[in-house]
Amino acid sequence: MGQGINRGYLPPESTAEYQKQAIIDILPLSLAVIPWGILCGSLAIEFGLTAIESQLMSLLVFAGAVQLASLGVIAMSGLVPSLFSTTFIISSRHLLYSAVFREDVRKLPAVWRMMIAFFLTDEMFAVVMAFKARYGFFSEHYALVAGFTFYVIWNSATFVGIYIGGSIPNLQSYGFEFAIAATFIAIVIPQVKSVSVLMSVITAVIASVLLTLFEVGEPLIGASLIGMLAGYATSKLSGEPIV
Amino acid sequence: MIFIFYVVLMASITFTCRYFFFANVVHYALHPEIKRLLKFTAPAVLTAMWAPIIFVSEGHLNSVDDAYFISGIITILAAILIPRTLPVIVIGLICFGLLRFFTETTLVL
Numbered sequence: 001m002g003q004g005i006n007r008g009y010l011p012p013e014s015t016a017e018y019q020k021q022a023i024i025d026i027l028p029l030s031l032a033v034i035p036w037g038i039l040c041g042s043l044a045i046e047f048g049l050t051a052i053e054s055q056l057m058s059l060l061v062f063a064g065a066v067q068l069a070s071l072g073v074i075a076m077s078g079l080v081p082s083l084f085s086t087t088f089i090i091s092s093r094h095l096l097y098s099a100v101f102r103e104d105v106r107k108l109p110a111v112w113r114m115m116i117a118f119f120l121t122d123e124m125f126a127v128v129m130a131f132k133a134r135y136g137f138f139s140e141h142y143a144l145v146a147g148f149t150f151y152v153i154w155n156s157a158t159f160v161g162i163y164i165g166g167s168i169p170n171l172q173s174y175g176f177e178f179a180i181a182a183t184f185i186a187i188v189i190p191q192v193k194s195v196s197v198l199m200s201v202i203t204a205v206i207a208s209v210l211l212t213l214f215e216v217g218e219p220l221i222g223a224s225l226i227g228m229l230a231g232y233a234t235s236k237l238s239g240e241p242i243v
Numbered sequence: 244m245i246f247i248f249y250v251v252l253m254a255s256i257t258f259t260c261r262y263f264f265f266a267n268v269v270h271y272a273l274h275p276e277i278k279r280l281l282k283f284t285a286p287a288v289l290t291a292m293w294a295p296i297i298f299v300s301e302g303h304l305n306s307v308d309d310a311y312f313i314s315g316i317i318t319i320l321a322a323i324l325i326p327r328t329l330p331v332i333v334i335g336l337i338c339f340g341l342l343r344f345f346t347e348t349t350l351v352l
Contacts, residue, residue: 024329025328028329028332049246052247053246053247053250056247056250057250057253060250060251060253060254061250061253061254061257062254062257063257066253066257070253080249083249083253084252084253084256087253087256087257088256088260091256091257091260091261092260093288094257094260094261095260095263095264096281096284096288097261097284098260098261098262098263098264098265099263099264099273099277099281099284100281100284100285101264101265102264102265102273103273105265106265106267110267113262113265113266114262114265116265117258117261117262117265118258118261118262120261122288122289122292125285126285126289129285130328175310175311175339175343177296178296178310178311178314178315178335178336178339179332179336180292180293180296181292181293181296181297181311181315181318182314182315182318182331182332182335182336182339183328183332184289184290184292184293185293185297185315185318185319185322185331185335186318186321186322186328186329186331186332186335187285187289187328188285188286188289188290188293188322189319189322189323189331190322190326190328191285191286192286196283197283197286200283200286200287200290201286201287201290203287204286204287204288204290204291204294205290205294205298207291208290208291208292208294208295209294209295209298209299209304212295212299213299213302213303213304215302219291219295220288220291220292223287223290223291223294224284224287224288224291225287226287227283227286227287227288227290227291228280228281228283228284228287228288229280230283230287231280231282231283231286231287232279232280232283235279235282235283236279240279242275242276242278242279242282
C-alpha cells in the first residue's frame with residue numbers, strides 16, 4: 001500500500017469473493033464476443049466442417065481471431081502450412097501475456113500453470129491486469145474463474161452458431177465491437193499513471209490507426225510493439241525505476 | 244476427419260504461446276530491461292485493439308460525427324473522470340446506443 005497502486009479499494013476477502021468479482025469483471029467482455037462466437041460456429045458449418053469439428057475449434061483452440069482466420073485460409077487456399085503459420089502469427093501476442101504473468105504464475109503447481117495458460121485470452125489478460133493495477137497483486141483464483149467464465153460463454157455462443165448454421169444476419173452492422181473497445185478503454189485509461197504509459201498509449205493509438213489505414217503487415221502486432229518501445233524509451237530516458 | 248488433426252495441431256500452437264513463459268524448464272529470471280519493456284504490454288496491446296475500432300472503418304478515418312468516434316471520445320473522458328470500469332463501459336454503451344438509434348432513425352426518415 002502507499003505505492004500509488006491501491007486506490008483505497010479493499011481486496012476481496014475470500015476465494016469465493018475473488019471468484020464472484022472475476023465473473024462480474026469478465027462479463028461485459030464475454031457478452032460482447034457472443035456475436036463472434038456465433039459467427040465462428042455458423043461459418044465453420046458453412047465451410048463444410050462437421051458439428052463436432054466446429055465445436056472442437058472453440059473447445060481446444062479457443063482463440064476467436066485464429067478460428068475465423070483459419071476458416072478463411074481453408075476457404076481461400078486450403079494450404080495446410082499457411083493454416084499453422086497464420087495460427088502462430090495471430091497467437092504470438094499471447095507470448096507477451098505469458099511473459100508478463102511469468103513471475104506470478106511460475107511458482108504455482110504445474111496443473112495451475114497449465115489451466116491459467118489454457119484460459120489466457122486477450123479478455124482474461126485485460127481484466128487480470130486491471131485487477132493487478134487496482135489491488136497490486138495477482139490472484140490465480142481470480143484469473144482462472146475469469147478465464148473459465150469467458151470459455152463457457154464463448155463455447156455456448158459457438159454452439160448456438162453451429163445450431164443456427166449458415167443462416168445468421170450480418171452481425172457486424174450491430175456494432176458489437178464498440179462494447180469491446182469501451183471495455184478496453186475503461187481498463188487502459190486508469191493505468192495511465194506515468195508519462196511513459198501515456199506515451200505508450202498515444203503512440204499505440206497513432207501506430208495502430210496508421211497501420212490499419214494503410215494495411216501494413218499485421219497492424220495489431222506492429223502497433224503493440226511500437227507502443228511498448230515508446231513506453232520503454234520514455235521510461236529509460238526519464239530514469240523511471242523498474243517496478 | 245483430417246480436420247480434427249488440424250484442430251489439435253492449431254490448439255497445440257495456441258497453448259504453447261500461452262504456456263511458453265510459465266514453463267519451469269527455463270530457470271532464468273527475466274532481464275530487468277525486459278521487465279521494463281513488458282510493463283507496457285497491457286496499455287500498448289489493448290490500445291492497439293481499441294483505437295482502430297474507434298478511429299477507423301473500412302479503410303478510412305472516421306468523421307467527427309461518427310457514432311464510434313463520438314462514443315469513443317466520451318468513453319475516454321469518462322474513464323479519466325471515473326476510475327471504476329463498469330460505469331465507464333455503461334456510459335460508453337448508452338452513448339453509442341443512443342447515437343446509433345438517432346442516426347439510423349434519421350436515415351429512415
